[in-house]
Amino acid sequence: MAQKTDPPANKMSEEPAWKQRAIERSTKAAKLRAEQRVERFLDAAQAIITEKGTTDFTVQEVVDRSRQSLRSFYQHFDGKHELLLALFEDALRRSADQIHAAAAGQSEPMERLRVAAQLLFELCRPDPAAQRPLFTDFAPQLLLSHPAEVKVAHSPLLTLFTELMTQAEAAGELHPGAKPRRLAALTMQTVMFNAQAGGGADGDEAHTLTAEEVWDFCSRGFARR
Amino acid sequence: MAQKTDPPANKMSEEPAWKQRAIERSTKAAKLRAEQRVERFLDAAQAIITEKGTTDFTVQEVVDRSRQSLRSFYQHFDGKHELLLALFEDALRRSADQIHAAAAGQSEPMERLRVAAQLLFELCRPDPAAQRPLFTDFAPQLLLSHPAEVKVAHSPLLTLFTELMTQAEAAGELHPGAKPRRLAALTMQTVMFNAQAGGGADGDEAHTLTAEEVWDFCSRGFARR
């Protein structure tokens, strides 16, 4: 996607203005169409995932469902993984918003953190009532194949937690010498991973950790006293 | 495999003793051969992994390397995932031993825990100097497809950490109300996952957590005071 919008930046000043505008007009239209198509792919994939309860769909399914073509798909996405990444980022962004909203309901910094952590825990849990959570079930896959991109996808959440943590620090709630950003990352990952580790298919549910336990553990990790 | 050894269990007591022994003899020989073959597959896979630095090998590669046949492979393994699982379990068992040995060098319970956690952290790190650590890089895959088995594979480590944690508790080093086993699980997973999250390919190394940081975080999570 990036290649097509690359050239203009350099030669723009050498070309006659009318030509620029003409190009821009058709370019804009093209971009619009492209966006719509991408949207359709995204929506179709999302629909399949939530209804099928799995991220194991084939590209063909997405294509059929979106009433477009394979050709088009590969014209707009570098591959299946880009589609997944896009969906993933989106889900995380939405989750971050949701958590932000929930946290805002609390007045105490520590309470905000607690609410945020516990909600994140629930969202990351491999739930039977699947919707967004499904995303966390292929997160591992992505972590393997595209760790850098996953980091980027995590950034909205990391930002959010860093903010909350910084507020806690400002309120003097953290232990001396605490680094808000590091603690935010640590807490976030601890919560997310431990949530995911819970949901096996066997009967060994006795070891499954609860949101409270994890929060307890984490909060001791950064709280004053 | 299960079908062929099914009948004996029932009629065994009705058969003459000599026959039983005869059967047992040939059975034992067969088992021996089978074990050797399995070993060869395992060794070959291990070799490929460490030399190639990835767990993305094909079954064919393993077969070729072990100088056996596909047929044989599928006769001894239910599929590729069983091979991986076997390797995984093995690696974790060895790691557990290694950690146990390292921890034993310390006299204070908390020090033992610290050494254990930090070593575990290093072992789980996506290292360039790859050997056993590589196993942790496909752990996520397995976690997705065979969570129950992964739990089993983790058990040696969990046992180890639970012991260390219990010792700490006995020494009064844990905060009141602490549940050693839960804390052990929590600590273990926190260390492992955070170690893995570190190694991206991009330049964002500034956020990478260190063993000390993680230990610091965890220990605050369970220590008294």
Add this chain to the structure above:
DNA sequence: AGTGGTGCGAGAATAGCATTCTCGTGAATT
């Protein structure tokens, strides 16, 4: 209206892998 370019649908072709199946052979058992 005609014409060349472009985007795109349809779907065939290719390729990588796991898994299965078939055949033939040599060794062990009877």
Add this chain to the structure above:
DNA sequence: AATTCACGAGAATGCTATTCTCGCACCACT
């Protein structure tokens, strides 16, 4: 000697992702 068994060799199958090839419809410009 006949039968059975385990196994190697490798062809066959099945599933996907990804690429490629055609041909059509739409658009700007003449």
